[in-house]
Amino acid sequence: MSAESISIAFTGAGGAGVMTAGQMLLDTAAKAGYYGLMTRSSGPQIRGGEAAAFLRLAVDPVQCPDDRMDMHLAFDWMNVERFSAELPLDSNSIVICDEAAGDVPEVISATGAKIFAVPLKDTAKSVEGGRLNMVGFGVVGGLLNLSEEAVIAIVEKALKRKGQEAVDSSIAGYKAGVELAKTVKSDVALSAAKAKDTDRWAMSGNEAAGFGALRGGIRFCAAYPITPATEVLEYLAPNLEKVGGTLVQAEDELASIVQIIGGSFGGTPSLTATSGPGLALMMEALGLAVSSETPVTVVNVQRGGPSTGIPTKSEQSDLNIALHGMHGDAPHIVTAANTINDCLFTTQWSVFLAERLQTASIVLTDQSLGQSRIVDNKPADLSFFAKRETVEAGVENYHRYAVTASGVSPMAIPGTPGGEYVADGLETSTDGRPSSAAEDHAIQLDKRERKLADFDYGDHWADIEGDADMAIVTWGSSTAPVREAIKRVEAQGKKVKLISLRLLMPAQTEKFDEALKGIKRVLIIEQSHSKQFYRYLRAYYDLPKDVKLFNRAGPLAIRPGEIVEQIESWS
Amino acid sequence: MTTEAAAPKRTAKEYKSSYKPVWCPGCGDFSVLSSVTKALAEMNVPKEDCAVISGIGCSSRIPAYTSVYGFHGIHGRALALATGLKVSRPELTVIATGGDGDGFSIGGNHFIHACRRNVDMTYVVMDNEVYGMTKGQASPTTAPDWDKSKLTPHGTGVNPFNPMAVALASGANFIARGFSGDPNGVAKMIVEGIKHPGFSLIQILSPCVTFRPEQRDWKGMVRPAPVEATDDSSRAARRLMSDDGFNTGVLYYGHRKVYEPKLEEKNTLAEIEQGFAI
Numbered sequence: 001m002s003a004e005s006i007s008i009a010f011t012g013a014g015g016a017g018v019m020t021a022g023q024m025l026l027d028t029a030a031k032a033g034y035y036g037l038m039t040r041s042s043g044p045q046i047r048g049g050e051a052a053a054f055l056r057l058a059v060d061p062v063q064c065p066d067d068r069m070d071m072h073l074a075f076d077w078m079n080v081e082r083f084s085a086e087l088p089l090d091s092n093s094i095v096i097c098d099e100a101a102g103d104v105p106e107v108i109s110a111t112g113a114k115i116f117a118v119p120l121k122d123t124a125k126s127v128e129g130g131r132l133n134m135v136g137f138g139v140v141g142g143l144l145n146l147s148e149e150a151v152i153a154i155v156e157k158a159l160k161r162k163g164q165e166a167v168d169s170s171i172a173g174y175k176a177g178v179e180l181a182k183t184v185k186s187d188v189a190l191s192a193a194k195a196k197d198t199d200r201w202a203m204s205g206n207e208a209a210g211f212g213a214l215r216g217g218i219r220f221c222a223a224y225p226i227t228p229a230t231e232v233l234e235y236l237a238p239n240l241e242k243v244g245g246t247l248v249q250a251e252d253e254l255a256s257i258v259q260i261i262g263g264s265f266g267g268t269p270s271l272t273a274t275s276g277p278g279l280a281l282m283m284e285a286l287g288l289a290v291s292s293e294t295p296v297t298v299v300n301v302q303r304g305g306p307s308t309g310i311p312t313k314s315e316q317s318d319l320n321i322a323l324h325g326m327h328g329d330a331p332h333i334v335t336a337a338n339t340i341n342d343c344l345f346t347t348q349w350s351v352f353l354a355e356r357l358q359t360a361s362i363v364l365t366d367q368s369l370g371q372s373r374i375v376d377n378k379p380a381d382l383s384f385f386a387k388r389e390t391v392e393a394g395v396e397n398y399h400r401y402a403v404t405a406s407g408v409s410p411m412a413i414p415g416t417p418g419g420e421y422v423a424d425g426l427e428t429s430t431d432g433r434p435s436s437a438a439e440d441h442a443i444q445l446d447k448r449e450r451k452l453a454d455f456d457y458g459d460h461w462a463d464i465e466g467d468a469d470m471a472i473v474t475w476g477s478s479t480a481p482v483r484e485a486i487k488r489v490e491a492q493g494k495k496v497k498l499i500s501l502r503l504l505m506p507a508q509t510e511k512f513d514e515a516l517k518g519i520k521r522v523l524i525i526e527q528s529h530s531k532q533f534y535r536y537l538r539a540y541y542d543l544p545k546d547v548k549l550f551n552r553a554g555p556l557a558i559r560p561g562e563i564v565e566q567i568e569s570w571s
Numbered sequence: 572m573t574t575e576a577a578a579p580k581r582t583a584k585e586y587k588s589s590y591k592p593v594w595c596p597g598c599g600d601f602s603v604l605s606s607v608t609k610a611l612a613e614m615n616v617p618k619e620d621c622a623v624i625s626g627i628g629c630s631s632r633i634p635a636y637t638s639v640y641g642f643h644g645i646h647g648r649a650l651a652l653a654t655g656l657k658v659s660r661p662e663l664t665v666i667a668t669g670g671d672g673d674g675f676s677i678g679g680n681h682f683i684h685a686c687r688r689n690v691d692m693t694y695v696v697m698d699n700e701v702y703g704m705t706k707g708q709a710s711p712t713t714a715p716d717w718d719k720s721k722l723t724p725h726g727t728g729v730n731p732f733n734p735m736a737v738a739l740a741s742g743a744n745f746i747a748r749g750f751s752g753d754p755n756g757v758a759k760m761i762v763e764g765i766k767h768p769g770f771s772l773i774q775i776l777s778p779c780v781t782f783r784p785e786q787r788d789w790k791g792m793v794r795p796a797p798v799e800a801t802d803d804s805s806r807a808a809r810r811l812m813s814d815d816g817f818n819t820g821v822l823y824y825g826h827r828k829v830y831e832p833k834l835e836e837k838n839t840l841a842e843i844e845q846g847f848a849i
Contacts, residue, residue: 203847211843219659222654241837242836243839246659248658251681255680258655259651261655262652265622265642266659285645414660414663415620415663422640422642424643
């Protein structure tokens with residue numbers, strides 16, 4: 001029986017090549033005309049820990065993992081119990097493992113999945129330079145009837161750097177795996193691909209955010225590595241160079257955020273990326289950006305917190321700090337990407353907003369978006385590009401913080417004669433002179449709030465889909481499973497409206513009211529133990545009387561099926 | 572940039588703003604301000620092509636007292652601000668300024684890494700061995716037995732930070748010490764620091780007459796170093812071993828590679844996005 005979408009997990013010790021096998025499978029499927037995505041899960045160790053690649057391959061575009069796994073290939077049983085909660089197997093699943101890996105752990109056998117022990121390791125040894133992960137990939141490729149031509153093209157592309165020998169031995173390993181597959185009885189099959197000639201992209205959310213930054217006009221980045229945000233910075237390093245910009249590796253996050261404020265003061269749109277602990281360190285400086293009205297953008301890829309928390313896994317729990325982390329009254333922009341693809345647009349738009357409104361914008365994504373790789377249709381290029389209001393050379397009697405109708409005061413860029421001013425974290429009068437006078441404070445606070453409050457953010461403030469008397473209100477990575485759940489209940493004739501907020505701050509209360517017109521019941525979905533999104537909604541918006549919340553801490557992904565249950569049990 | 576030959580000669584006064592400094596009467600920083608503006612006049616830098624960057628503290632108020640571009644940022648981060656500006660706008664003349672607490676305590680990590688990175692900018696530190704703005708606490712350069720602060724009533728008991736030694740060990744490309752009582756000498760030193768490629772540290776002994784009145788005696792204690800500047804770092808290090816903190820002049824000028832990424836557009840975004848295509 002063939003399906004429109006199938007899910008496959010690879011697990012094994014860190015360093016076993018789990019992620020490589022997963023990525024090659026995804027790339028091969030893409031080449032063959034499928035859509036799909038791969039999420040990753042790993043322990044905190046760099047090598048020798050545990051790693052899992054969760055794939056979903058599909059005939060039509062998919063944006064999130066499915067409810068269950070059709071196939072699980074275990075290279076070994078190392079610490080598999082640490083993943084078991086993230087690995088939903090059932091009696092229709094098949095598990096392929098190495099016959100020499102020892103007893104099948106209870107957590108796996110208890111699922112009722114059909115288990116096939118095959119000589120993975122011995123087969124790898126029988127091939128000159130053979131690698132275990134290529135044999136495993138071959139078993140899965142054989143079971144799915146992957147085009148060998150596509151596999152060879154992908155392996156060549158991936159291993160070209162390592163030389164022809166590595167390519168040849170990998171392909172030999174793959175083929176040996178395909179032979180092994182003949183001993184496994186599986187009816188997991190994917191329907192025929194339809195998108196071979198469709199313009200599609202493959203990218204991770206972190207790469208998408210990096211490219212969105214470039215499209216938004218970012219030309220300077222200061223970087224301090226942190227899991228799971230590093231790939232944004234690693235994408236920007238070589239690509240900024242190509243567009244006439246540059247990236248500096250800073251000594252810490254206190255420096256990276258302040259360096260980009262310096263870059264932006266010089267007129268160059270500037271950005272950094274970090275995760276929770278780094279964002280906490282950046283808070284004082286973000287207040288400086290707000291107060292001195294120097295635009296900067298920070299992409300914060302959320303992970304499990306507080307403190308070091310679960311650095312390698314996802315959670316939607318940096319909402320509070322992004323909204324309220326700064327001391328004083330510091331109006332700023334907070335946005336959230338709601339799919340892997342959307343990391344591109346939301347980052348691009350946030351750069352535009354920061355530049356247009358001369359403030360700090362914080363883009364929230366998370367590990368499940370940032371470190372997942374998607375194959376999807378090429379996203380549309382919406383033309384948002386940094387456009388800062390500046391003054392011309394020779395300006396006279398220039399007041400940097402002049403009160404204007406929009407609240408945005410034209411900014412002088414160093415190099416502009418007549419515009420010389422001193423940006424300051426101290427409160428100032430309109431001409432930039434430090435001032436502790438109550439009147440000046442009130443004028444500048446009003447101006448900084450008004451420029452954000454009065455701006456027209458257009459339709460991008462939220463993704464709103466469908467019409468019904470029940471709505472699901474959600475944000476970020478919870479959106480894709482909600483979207484899929486709504487599609488499933490629609491197939492049963494039930495209607496649910498989706499409201500996924502992209503712009504979290506400033507809160508768009510009027511637009512939200514408009515979106516809730518006719519809505520009698522609201523279901524709120526989020527991945528935070530302390531209900532951060534629910535509390536945010538309660539603080540800023542009017543909700544109908546009938547409100548239900550489905551929340552849970554990370555790192556377990558919220559799955560479409562669970563949301564379907566929430567909808568159906570509330571009928 | 573304006574062509575130097577055609578530009579009219581600017582006076583030091585033109586680089587001063589109309590603001591009255593917040594400093595106490597007798598503060599050494601008045602004189603350092605005049606050294607900075609004299610240096611800019613000497614180099615005749617167009618006002619719009621120069622930026623003075625600082626963090627927090629008495630001496631960090633200096634940008635507002637100049638008439639060039641400036642940024643008075645947050646405590647300890649002057650060098651990070653200056654680095655971001657200079658790397659993305661290499662044609663600007665960037666001067667970072669501040670005090671010993673801002674630069675060597677809360678900003679200590681940035682100081683080390685600015686020396687290492689060697690971006691072409693000049694760091695003028697007004698060292699008075701005390702936190703003045705918060706009314707007299709021990710700073711990293713305060714002697715361990717100074718017991719006049721309520722915060723450390725028995726003295727800090729902690730060995731003072733040696734900025735020049737740290738700068739030399741960390742890779743600063745130009746290291747000098749001046750005394751605020753010699754504004755012309757300091758101005759000359761700042762000009763040299765700006766002209767020398769890479770990161771220049773200029774430590775200026777600048778008395779705090781309010782919380783460290785005994786520093787009035789510094790004028791009788793400072794002396795020009797008895798030896799010429801060297802570009803040999805081991806020789807400079809040996810000199811620092813016998814330095815009592817009152818030798819003035821240029822200690823060291825190096826030839827290390829300057830951190831200055833080339834900013835050249837080589838590809839279009841349309842070309843770059845091809846990397847995502849299947």
